[in-house]
Amino acid sequence: MLNSAIFSQTSKNLVVNRSDGASIFQCKPFQECHTHESDGGVSVGSLWYDSSLLAVVGDGSAPGGSSSRRLRLYNVAVDSDEPMCELDFLTPIIAVQMNRRRLVVVMETRMHVYELPYVRLLHSIDTALNARGLAVLASGDGSKLAYPQHGSTDEPDNGGVGGATADALLKPSPPIALPSSGAGSVVLFDALRLQRVSLIRAHKGGIAALAINEKGSLLATASVRGTVIRVFALPSGTLRYACRRGSYAANIRCMAFAHDAPLLCVASHTGTVHVFRVGSAPDGAEHVHSARVRRDAEQRCVVRKRHAANVGRVRAAAARVAQRAARQRKDANHCATHRRCGEQRAFFVDCERRNAALVRANETDALQAQRVEQHHAAGARRRQRNRRRRLEQCVGRCAADTAVVGLVGAAVLRIGELGAVARRQHGQAARVECCVDRVQQAHIRQLVDVHARLHDHHQPPPVHLHRNDWREKV
Numbered sequence: 072m073l074n075s076a077i078f079s080q081t082s083k084n085l086v087v088n089r090s091d092g093a094s095i096f097q098c099k100p101f102q103e104c105h106t107h108e109s110d111g112g113v114s115v116g117s118l119w120y121d122s123s124l125l126a127v128v129g130d131g132s133a134p135g136g137s138s139s140r141r142l143r144l145y146n147v148a149v150d151s152d153e154p155m156c157e158l159d160f161l162t163p164i165i166a167v168q169m170n171r172r173r174l175v176v177v178m179e180t181r182m183h184v185y186e187l188p189y190v191r192l193l194h195s196i197d198t199a200l201n202a203r204g205l206a207v208l209a210s211g212d213g214s215k216l217a218y219p220q221h222g223s224t225d226e227p228d229n230g231g232v233g234g235a236t237a238d239a240l241l242k243p244s245p246p247i248a249l250p251s252s253g254a255g256s257v258v259l260f261d262a263l264r265l266q267r268v269s270l271i272r273a274h275k276g277g278i279a280a281l282a283i284n285e286k287g288s289l290l291a292t293a294s295v296r297g298t299v300i301r302v303f304a305l306p307s308g309t310l311r312y313a314c315r316r317g318s319y320a321a322n323i324r325c326m327a328f329a330h331d332a333p334l335l336c337v338a339s340h341t342g343t344v345h346v347f348r349v350g351s352a353p354d355g356a357e358h359v360h361s362a363r364v365r366r367d368a369e370q371r372c373v374v375r376k377r378h379a380a381n382v383g384r385v386r387a388a389a390a391r392v393a394q395r396a397a398r399q400r401k402d403a404n405h406c407a408t409h410r411r412c413g414e415q416r417a418f419f420v421d422c423e424r425r426n427a428a429l430v431r432a433n434e435t436d437a438l439q440a441q442r443v444e445q446h447h448a449a450g451a452r453r454r455q456r457n458r459r460r461r462l463e464q465c466v467g468r469c470a471a472d473t474a475v476v477g478l479v480g481a482a483v484l485r486i487g488e489l490g491a492v493a494r495r496q497h498g499q500a501a502r503v504e505c506c507v508d509r510v511q512q513a514h515i516r517q518l519v520d521v522h523a524r525l526h527d528h529h530q531p532p533p534v535h536l537h538r539n540d541w542r543e544k545v
Contacts, residue, residue: 072089072090072112073087073088073089073090074088074089074090074112074113074114074130075087075088075114075115075116076088077115077116077117077118078327079117079118079119079120079121080119080120080169080170080210080285081120081121081330082098082330083097083098083099083121084096084097084098084104084118084121085098086116086117086118086125087116088112088113088114088115088116089112089113090112090113090130090132091108091109091112092106092107092108092109092113093106093107093109093113093116093125093127094106094107095107095118095125095147105147107125107127107145107147108152109127109129109137110137111129111130111131111132111137112129112130112131112132112137113127113128113129113130113137114128114129114130114131114139114164115127115128115164115165115166115167116128117167117168117169119169119187120171123146123147123148123149124144124145124146124147124155124188125144125145125146125147126142126143126144126167126169126174127142127143127144127145127154128141128142128143128164128167129141131163138159139163139164140159140160140161140162140163140164141157141158141159141160141164142157142158142160142164142167142176143156143157143158144156144157144190156190158176158185158190160176160178160183162178162179162180162181163178163179164176164177164178165177165178165179165201165202165203165204166204166205166206168206168207168208168216169187169208170187170208170209170210170211170214171187171210171212172186172187172212172214172262172263173185173186173187173193173208173214173216173262173263174186174187174190175206175208175216175262177201177204177205177206177218178201178204179200179201179202179204180197180198180199180200180201181195181196181197181198182195182196182198182206182218183195183196184196184216184262184265193265194265196218196260198218198220199220201218201219205218205219205278205280205281206218206281207281207282207283207290208262208283209283209284209285209286209287210285211285211286211287213261213263213286213287214261214262214263214287215259215260215261215262215268215283215287215290215305215306216259216260216261216262217257217258217259217260217281217283217290218257218258218260218281219256219257219258219277219278219281220256220257220258220270254275254276254277255272255273255274255275255276255277255278255294256270256271256272256273256278257270257271257273257278257281257290257292258270258271259271259290259305259306259308268305268306269305269306269307269308270308271290271292271303271308273292273294273301273303274292274293274294274296274299274301275294276294276295276296277294277295278292278293278294278295279293279294279295279297279322279323280292280293280323280324280325280326280337281293281326282326282327282328282335283305283328284328285328285330287305288304288305289302289303289304289305289311289328289349290302290303290305291303291326291328291335291349293316293323293326293337295322296320297316297317297320297321297322297323297339298315298316298317298318298319298320298321299313299314299315299316300313300314300315300316300323300326300335300337300345300347301313301314302314302335302349311349312347312349314335314337314345314347314349316337316339316345317343319341321339321340321341321343322339322340323337323338323339324338324339324340325337325338326338328349333348333349333350334346334347334348334349335347335348335349
């Protein structure tokens with residue numbers, strides 16, 4: 072469902088707010104540029120000039136969706152659903168106005184002025200009941216803000232037109248009797264200097280629509296009657312033009328100034344659009360064009376209302392017939408519904424039984440898996456113990472081998488020592504034997520000499536003695 076459609080400040084882009092999000096369209100050529108998806112509807116969606124900054128206010132229709140008391144600023148050039156900034160308020164937001172330096176948030180009884188691009192609160196304005204969110208902000212450097220002031224006044228009416236300048240309002244003395252509030256009055260506020268400029272008595276009745284041009288030099292107002300559109304010069308508040316829209320009362324829905332021409336467009340609920348030239352005639356605006364389907368638009372409106380009433384009655388009768396048929400179908404299908412409920416109950420019981428069997432199977436699988444894990448853990452521990460035992464045995468064998476090697480080495484050393492001793496003893500024995508041999512030979516020579524001397528006397532046969540034979544005889 073379409074909630075609203077708002078042009079950007081340059082009228083080059085159009086933001087269409089729907090119950091499921093917002094879409095940004097380019098006007099020349101007309102094509103969709105971006106779609107903003109939201110978790111709820113969007114009541115107000117405004118684009119900051121031709122940039123990628125989008126201000127979004129939810130309609131609060133979906134439970135848990137976007138709240139109508141929260142203003143979110145998105146950068147549509149970045150592919151992200153997270154907002155750049157969020158502003159929460161106590162009451163629902165009705166309208167949002169922006170220019171290059173100011174952001175105005177309009178609620179029923181209050182308005183807040185923020186500084187752009189820092190989104191810093193500068194000023195708050197208390198207003199009377201403003202259910203339609205009527206407030207216009209000039210997009211030029213002046214940043215003029217206009218909003219209606221409702222109520223009653225003690226000052227006599229000056230013919231329904233006129234204004235008070237900023238000097239008269241800001242000068243402390245002497246006091247000037249100005250209407251504090253009045254039906255049909257419009258307050259002009261300077262959003263840059265954050266002060267009230269003038270109070271314009273536009274109409275005798277209440278204000279229905281407001282429009283301000285880009286430079287902030289002209290302000291158009293329409294009353295609840297909607298027959299006369301008045302254009303005032305700003306900031307003086309003097310009446311510049313009075314545009315006759317028609318003689319029958321109409322509800323003015325929208326007014327807007329053209330950006331590149333001195334034209335004012337007015338649209339009403341009767342289906343007519345009037346275009347006035349407000350820059351050529353000095354004494355009054357020129358009616359340029361009026362787009363009407365028929366001259367008797369009011370009669371057509373009445374016929375449309377009657378047709379709507381008839382359609383409503385026909386729809387009510389059709390609804391009653393449909394309810395009766397629905398009750399009959401309900402009674403006729405009661406038994407079938409009961410039977411289907413029994414079948415569904417049996418199906419649910421079977422499903423629960425199957426689910427229980429699956430749960431038991433899962434538990435069995437879990438137990439088996441646990442046993443397998445325990446078996447694997449026991450095997451791992453057993454293998455670890457075996458490895459430790461084998462390692463200890465290897466260490467013991469290595470220690471025994473080391474001891475044996477030590478004993479063998481010691482034995483080898485002892486044998487070497489004993490061999491050396493034996494060699495020394497053998498050498499000594501050889502020397503002793505040599506000495507004995509020399510002694511024996513000396514004795515033998517002595518015996519031979521003795522025997523020779525005896526032989527010389529007796530001459531016995533010669534005797535040849537061997538060393539060993541002598542040793543035996545001796």
